[in-house]
Amino acid sequence: MTKRNIVYPYIPNTAPETKAVLMEKVKAKTEMELFDSIPAHLLQKEMNLPEPLLDEYSIRRHADNLLSQNANLSTHKYFLGAGCAPHYVPAVVDEIIGRGELATAYSGLMADQGKSQIQFEYQSMMAELLDMGCMAMPQYDGGTSAGHAIRIACRITERRKVLMPKSMSPQNGEIIQNYLGGIEQSFADIEYIAFxxxxxxxxxxxxxxxxxxxxxxxxxxxxxxxxxxxxxAEQIGKLAKQAGAEFIVYADPISLGVIEAPGTYGATIACGDIHSLGNHMSAGGGVAGYVMVKDEEAYLYQLKDQMVGASPTSVDGEIGFSWVTAFERTSYAVREDALEFTGTNAALLSMAAGVYLALMGPQGMASIGESIMQKSQYAAKQLAEIPGVSIQFTAPFFKEFVVDFNRTNKTVAEINQGLLQHKIFGGYDLSQSFPELGQSALFCVTEIHTQSDIDELVETLKAMVE
Structure with a gap:
């Protein structure tokens, strides 16, 4: 079969006349000569690829067909959380951050007053929500923010020992261990506290x-x-301070309309993920971390990322926004002498969070927190009435709760597989991360779940375990 000479619409150099000029320039007769430096046993010369789609409409149909095979929030009921849960994103959030001047921004600051103001407003609202003083640009995710918070504490106290709960997120625990690791030795020594x-x-x-x-x-x-x-929490903070230690609180910001702010009960450093504030679930994306400290120079100068400041200009009544606040503490200014490295941040996601917080306001945050608590309590109560099923802990919970299946004679894996056949994503299987809990699963209920969603989950589970 004769090989077609294909000109790809998105790769200009595949045009025959352009390719000929390029090949002549590098003194090559065939494209494969360009790969002569690669050992033959590593080079796959013929690849089993389908015929290319050359028009935009065909590509779009092909992509849509592949994507339609996914199981997602639009096709299944979703009760899986474990740190990344489905929340409602108001349409205006997507409308604003979808604007070209925002969506195409590298970090969204530099000399752009509009983007800088969004960041300033976002940081101000987060400071009010968490009752903390200073905040820098976002981290990659919540786990990274926790690692940064711990590094701050170790530098301030000049100590290495860090106490963390054994019940903490396994994924965040791994990120923290990696973030604190070094070439020769770790930055901190972690000990775990029982629950x-x-x-x-x-x-x-x-x-x-x-x-x-x-x-x-x-x-x-x-x-x-x-x-x-x-x-x-307040008692834990007092014990930490009595020992001269920092008190770090990792908090889900969407809970703070109904749960006390970390700064109010003594946190000196707060961190977490802003995924729940106006950001979509996105195949592992849609997450960004925050770190906040008290408004004291000793803490402020430990933040590694850019901060946005506001100050009056030469024009009466005009406010200017700048991202060079305490610039000398960042790796941009002092490079290899910096306390930590600052890389690409998640500015666009923090802008979404800023729009979300502005839309919700204090009353909106309280309402959504109450809705989540009421719905999750209803779900737990209904699940606990299924024979052989119980709720693991007696303390109050928010959004997520542990369901014990040990008396059903079924594994969580079997239960989740059965739920999937009914187009329901079940809870996070805890049997590997927390073997002491046996066959238990972490279920998540948020404001998006209706009573009929929960009832369908309960009835399906009841039929499976009876």
Whole structure:
């Protein structure tokens, strides 16, 4: 069969006359000569590829057909959380961040006053939500923000020991370990604190036994990875401060309309992920971390990323926005002498969060928090009435809760596979990460779930385990 001489519409250099000029310039007779430096056993000369689609309409139909095979939020009920949950994104959020001057921005600042103002407003609203003072540009994700927060604590205290809950997110735990790792030695020594198997709360006796004058920070999640609201948070913070340690709180911002702000109960550093604030789930994307500290120079100068400041200009009544606030602390200014490296940030996602917070306002955040708590409580109550099924912990929870299937004689994997056949994504299987909980799963209910969604889950599960 004669090989076609294809001109690809999106690759201009495939035009025969252009290719001929290029080949002559590099003294090559065939394209394969360009790969002569690659050992023959590593080079696959003929690839089993389909015929190319050369027109835009055919490409679009082909892509749509492939994407239609995915199981997603539009085709299935979704009760899987574990750190990335489905939340409603108002249409105006997508409309604003979809504008070309925002969506195509590298980081969204430089000399652009509009983008800088969005960041300033976002940072201001987050400071009010968390009752903290200073915030820099976003991190890659919540796990990265937690690693940065711990590094700050170690530098401020000049200590290495960090206490963290054994019930924390396994994924974030791995990111933190990686973030704190070094070529020769780790940046910090992590010890884990037990949690009460009945309530899900941190074991204060275990915490006190491990606190000493070498502790740099006590790190908690609130709500925890297992969904529990840490009602002992203020007491934990006091214990940390008595030992001269920093108190770091990892908080889901969408919970702060109904749960006390970290700064209010003593956090010196707050961190987390802003995924829940106006950002879509996106195949592992749609996440960005935040780190906030008290408005004190000792803390402020430990933030590694750019901050946006506001100041009056030479024109009366005019405010200018600048991203060079304390510029000298960043790796942009001092390069290899910086305390930490600043790379590409998630500016666009923080802009979405800023628009979302402006739309919601304090009352809106309270309403959505109440809705999530009511719906998740309803779901837990209904699930607990299924024979053999129970709720694992007795402490209050927000959005996520652990369902115990140990008395059903079925594994979580079997249950989730059965739910999938009914177009339902079940809970996160905890049997690997938390083997002490046996066959238990972490279920998630947010504001997007209706009563009929929950009832369908309950009826399907009931039929499976009876």
């Amino acid at each position: 009460d198997k009945q309530t899900g709360l941190l074991d204060l006796d275990d915490l006190q036994s491990k606190l000493d004058d070498q502790t740099a920070a006590v790190f908690i999640e609130n709500p925890t990875f297992l969904g529990v609201v840490e009602t002992q």
